[in-house]
Every structure is written in C-alpha cells, then in structure tokens.
Amino acid sequence: MDTLRERKKQRTREALLRVAIELFTTRGYEQTTVDDIADAVGVSQRTFFRYFAGKEDAALALDAMTVSNFVDSVRARPPHEPPLEALRQAVLQGWDTLHEVVESVVPVERFLGMYRVIESTPVLLAAHLRRSAEVEEVLTRVLAEREGLDAATDPRPRLLVAVFSGVMRVTERQWSTDGEFSLEAMRALTVSHLELLGPALTGTWVPYTKT
Amino acid sequence: MDTLRERKKQRTREALLRVAIELFTTRGYEQTTVDDIADAVGVSQRTFFRYFAGKEDAALALDAMTVSNFVDSVRARPPHEPPLEALRQAVLQGWDTLHEVVESVVPVERFLGMYRVIESTPVLLAAHLRRSAEVEEVLTRVLAEREGLDAATDPRPRLLVAVFSGVMRVTERQWSTDGEFSLEAMRALTVSHLELLGPALTGTWVPYTKT
DNA sequence: GAGGCTAGTGACAGCCGCTGACAATTGACA
DNA sequence: TGTCAATTGTCAGCGGCTGTCACTAGCCTC
DSSP: OOSHHHHHHHHHHHHHHHHHHHHHHHHOSTTOOHHHHHHHHTOOHHHHHHHOSSHHHHHTHHHHHHHHHHHHHHHHSOTTSOHHHHHHHHHHHHHHHHHHHHTTTSOHHHHHHHHHHHHHOHHHHHHHHHHHHHHHHHHHHHHHHHTTOOTTTOOHHHHHHHHHHHHHHHHHHHHHHSSOOSHHHHHHHHHHHHHHHHHHHSSSOOOOOOO | OOSHHHHHHHHHHHHHHHHHHHHHHHHOSTTOOHHHHHHHHTOOHHHHHHHOSSHHHHHTHHHHHHHHHHHHHHHHSOTTSOHHHHHHHHHHHHHHHHHHHHTTTSOHHHHHHHHHHHHHOHHHHHHHHHHHHHHHHHHHHHHHHHHTOOTTTOOHHHHHHHHHHHHHHHHHHHHHHSSOOSHHHHHHHHHHHHHHHHHHHSSSOOOOOOO
16 A cells, blocks of 8 residues: 555546546536546546546546445444434435545535536436446345345335435435535435425325425 | 338338347347447448437337336326326336337337346446436426426425336336346336335334235 | 566557538429 | 439548557565
8 A cells, every 4th residue: 555656556546536527627528538637647548547447437436435435324323223314314424524535535616516517417417327226226235234134025125225315316406406505505405305205205295385 | 291201211210220129139239339230221320320319319219218108197197196196007007008109119028128238238227317317307397287386496296206216216127137027027016116115114114024 | 786577557559439521312392 | 304402321530448569667586
C-alpha cells in the first residue's frame, strides 16, 4: 500500500477521476471524450481504460462510494430493529457521513453536481438504475440473513427492498430536479417520503395538504 | 397507410425486427452486430438506423409494445377502482392480451426469449430499467388525474407507482430466472407478490411458509 | 550497486455503434 | 411520361473500447 508504485497508481486514478468529474460537470458527459480526460491528465487513452471499465464507470465512481457506505451502514444496524427501520436509519446515516466518504476525492458540491449529470444523462441514468438493481440484490441477502430467512424462497425481503428502493428513487429524482440542492433538503425529502409510504398505499386517497 | 411505399416500409421494419430478435435470442445480443442484421435482411446498415434509434431500440421494441398496451389498460380502468387495484387489474389484463399484441410480429415464445436476453444482458437491462422509469412518470400522471390530484405537489401517486413498479420488477426478475417460463407462471407470480406486499411491509416478519 | 524480474505504460491497429452528407434509385401523382 | 419527393446506399468519420507488443521504471536479490 505504501510502496512508490502503489502510490503512483493511486495518484493517477484520483487524477483521472477528478478531471473526469470536473469535465462532466462543466462541459457535460456526452461532450467529454475519454481522450479529453486522458490528455488533461497527461496519460494515454489506453491507461484510462486500465483504471476504469469505461466512461460510465468513472462517472458513477463517486456514487458507488456512497452506495457501499450505505450498505455498510445497513449491515451495522442493531439486529432488533425492524427491517424497514434499519434501512431508513442507514440511509439517513449515509447522508450524515457523506462528507467523510466523498471529500477525500472531491468537494461535496462536485458530488451533488454529478448527481444532476447522472439524472439528466439518459445513458448514465440507465447505468445507475442497473447498479441500483444489483444493490437491491445485496440488500435482500443482508436483510434475509438478519431475520434468519431464506432469500431464495421467501419473497418478502426482496419485496421490502424493492419498495424501499422505489421510494428512494422517487426521492433522488425529486431532489435532483428541485431547486433546493442541499444535503438537508435530501434528508427532509427522505423522511417525508418514507412517512408518506403508508398513506400512499391506502385504498383510496384523502385530499392532501402539504405539511 | 396502404400505399405501396408505406407497405414496403412496414415490411422492411418488420423484417429487421424479426431478424434482430431471431439473432439476439439464438446468438446473443452482444454477439450480434448491426451489420449481421442488415445483411440478413439484405439492407444497408444505414437503413437499419433509419428504422431503429439503435441496437437497443430493436431489442426493446417488443417490450415497448406490451408496455404501451399495459398503459392503455390502466387508462381504461373504471374510475371508481382504488389506484393500486386499477394497476393490478391492468397488469393482469396485459398478460391476458399479450398474445394479440405480440403475435403480429413474432410468436409469443420469441417474446419470452427476448425477456431472458434483456434480463441477462447488462446494457439491455439498464436501458429497460430507464424506460421503466419513464413509464412510471406517465403512470403517475394518469393516476393523479384519475384521482383529481396534482402530481407536481402531491407525492402519493408517484410513490404508489414506484412501489408498484418495484413489485413488478421483482416479479419479472424472478420469473425470468425461474425454470417456469410461461404466461400462467407470470400471472401467478404477479398475484402472489402483490398479495405479499402488505405482509412484507409490516414491522417484523413472522415465519413464512409457501402457500 | 548491478542484475534480472515484473508491473505499468504508450503506441498502434482494429472492431463496432452511430451519424452526416450526398448521390442514386424508386414510388407517387399530375 | 415526366417531374417531384421519399427512401436507400455509399462513403467518410468520430468515439468508445480491446488486443498486442515493445518499452520504461520501480522492485527485489545477490
């Protein structure tokens, strides 16, 4: 980890990632070529592809960090918590610790900026959604194990995770299109949407007034 | 619609689609180039791209047909039905009428085959999920209008649709990985998963026994 | 400290998806 | 039948991505 070689590698990777995010957020994803990134770092295109599986991979790298942080939080939740509450707490915890997770690479604002890029770039959004589906798979297994159930035969963990993820997707989307683009706004939206989950599922809807 | 030109165009399009599906399901999506498809039809690559926005577009064309059939069904549901029930009935109705919708292009088996291809090809799955997100948007508006709510300020229609879509995603996935690959199996899974939605959301889970 | 060993890089060639531009063809319609 | 418009083919080119191979630079041993 501390040999010169390793440090050089890590520096190259971070340089590539930083430049990529910079260009994606300023110029746009489609308007940025891999060559642009590689040239800006002073490295060959081939090298870029040795560090990232593709252009998408670089664009989603930050998000991947926060996601794995979230999954860790879920695993660390006390076992007596009901599953849905464990997910809820883990997400909120994720927002609170986002700073420490992301700041080692870029300032948090850049992360927020990338979110807008992802949400507004069809091919990136698609890749993001597919990754989310993979995360759902992982969460399903975690919850099943927590509760001593068999994820292969019992659909309930999978269903709960799917519902939860659906709510979070709605939250992400509204957040990224709203004017308010802060972590506090994200927290508030998360809480409010999860509270509305019950009422939204009732047979018929009573008139709604914003609280 | 019945001029010679139009008929020729439609025939070309259907030929391209049929050949594409044939190759995708037998050889695999990634292993099939656009040139393969165009050559097999006896048409230039450029022409393929005049009929389909891309390779993905051809692979998802069948699915798009069934989806729009489903959306139509939702719109046609009687207004007194609670929203979730309307979605439920529309989906089941969708499976029942799938034959008529798809058979004009390829036999139903091919459609089922394409589903496996989509589910097992990362880039296709990603595109499929993104399209599903767009469908959610449409459904949200339909439900909001049905209930006389404003989709822009009231999150409940959006949340309900997200939850419903989450359940359907789980259903699709399990169906495509199960051995049972029939419409009846899909119907049964749909019904059972929607019934389990309530129990899956309860605070704690009681032991589960398969019915 | 010189040697060989290996991980990391650059340079090159090439495939595939996709697009723009223009010329050639083929159906429509007077 | 001749004119016009729609459809197609050809060609050139870009960008993402991969395989190959030679080269460089850090590592490790004697």
